[in-house]
Amino acid sequence: MLKQFFIICSGADISIINSCSNGEQNKYAGIGATVFFTAVMAFIASSYALYTVFDNLYAAVFFGLIWGLLIFNLDRFIVSTIKNRDHFFDELIQASPRIVLAIIIAIVISKPLELKIFEKEINQVLLEQKNELTLANKDQIAQQFTPSIIALQNSITTLQNSIDTKEAEVNALYDIYINEAEGTAGTKLLGKGPVYKEKRDKHDAALAELQQLKIENKEKIAATEAQILQLKTDYDTQVSTTQPIIDGFDGLMARVNALNELPWLPSLFIFLLFLAIETSPIIAKLLSPKGEYDFKFENEEHKVKTWTTQQVYQEKTLLEADHLLNDKVYKDLAQEEELYTYKKKMAQELMKKQQEAFYNKQTKIL
Known part of the structure; x- marks a missing residue:
């Protein structure tokens, strides 16, 4: 039962192969098994690749099954259409387009499995790339907010400096009228005379201005700090909004690019393995000499070709004879x-x- 299934997978003519020896049947069963298991590996590889894209098991299995059947049909077609000839180079030329197609299929099959085999290493590369993207994203977003925040902070500094300047002025006026009262400066007369009163009034006026300036500037500083806080909140919001995009940076293309960052030698060996698997049925047919099945198949083709040639010749001869008879009949009728x-x-x-x-x-x- 299993042997017959693999023979069907090889694309051999069942009626002919069943009349061949057991060894010939085993040869084509082996070729069919290679075709079948290549399709199974194509199904597994494509299902994993599609799962990384759709993140849905059922969709990945469904489309993976379609891809596996497609690869099975292609391999079966490739193997079944290669005919053993008398010269190896003629066979090689005949099989060359199919070998190219097999190489393409091997690349398509091996790449998803490489992604699975090197999944941990790829995740490490993706983590590093995500960290770099996160830092770069924060820097880019900060460039939108930093100039405004710096300008507002400079505004706060200016307001605070104006308060400090006014406070220093008031303190200086305070020292002046105290020194005048003590007689250590100014008129150097001890006591609170007219000059003292004048300087005291000037200090009190400046103190009142300082208190008013503090009230006004503190309100402005509070409003400016609120703007700064809002900008920082907007910055955090934008960072948190864009971060899921970076966290989701693990699609199929990102993983393929991450795989390319890894050493190429292991990937090469995996590709060569699948290339050997994919081309093994073709190489087996090219290297194997003509067997019983090949001779019988060639004989059946020759019979069909001979029969078809005979039919075409007979129909052509019949048509020519019919034309001659019609010409002769109408010629005789014209004379009656x-x-x-x-x-x-x-x-x-x-x-x-x-x-x-x-x-x-x-x-x-x-």
Whole structure:
């Protein structure tokens, strides 16, 4: 049962292969098994690749099954259409397009399995890339907010400096009127005279201005700090909004690019393994000499070709003979007097009827 299934997978003619020896049947069963298991590996590889794309098991299995059946059909077609010839180079030329197709299939099959085999290493590369993308993303977003925050902070510094300057002025005026009262500066007269009062009034006025300036600037500073806080909140919001995009940076293309960052030698060996598997049925047919099945198959083809050639020749000869007979029959009929007289009589009657119809039509017009 299993042997027959693999023979079917090889694309061999069942009616011919069943009449061959057991060894010949085993050869084609081995070729069919290679075709079958290549399709199974194509199904597994494509299912994993599609799972990384759709993130849905059922969709991945469904489309993976379709891809596996496609690869199975292609391999079966490739193997079944290669015919053993008398010269190896003729066979190689015949198989060269199919070998190229097998190489392409091997690449397509091996790449998803490489992604699975080196999954941990790829995840490490992706993690490093995600960290770099996160830092780069924060820097890019910060470039949108940093100038505004710096400008607002400079505004706060300016407001605070104006308060400090005014406070230093008030403190200086305070020292002046105290020194005047103590007689250590100014008029150097001890006591609170007119000059003291003048300087005290000037200090009190400046103190009142300082208090008013503090109230106004503190309100401005509070408003500016609120703007800064809002900008920082907007920055954090934008970072948190864009971060899921970076976290989701693990699709099929990203994994393939990450795989290319790894050493190429292990990937090469995996590709060569699948290339050997994919081309093994073709190479087996090219290297194997003509067997019993090949001779019988060639004999059946020759029978069909001979029968078809005979049919075409017979139909062509029959057509030529029919043409000759028709020409001779009509030539003999043209020489018979009775047929001539009958046809002449019918022509006369037809001409009379045409003349009568023309006369009636002209009469109606008049």
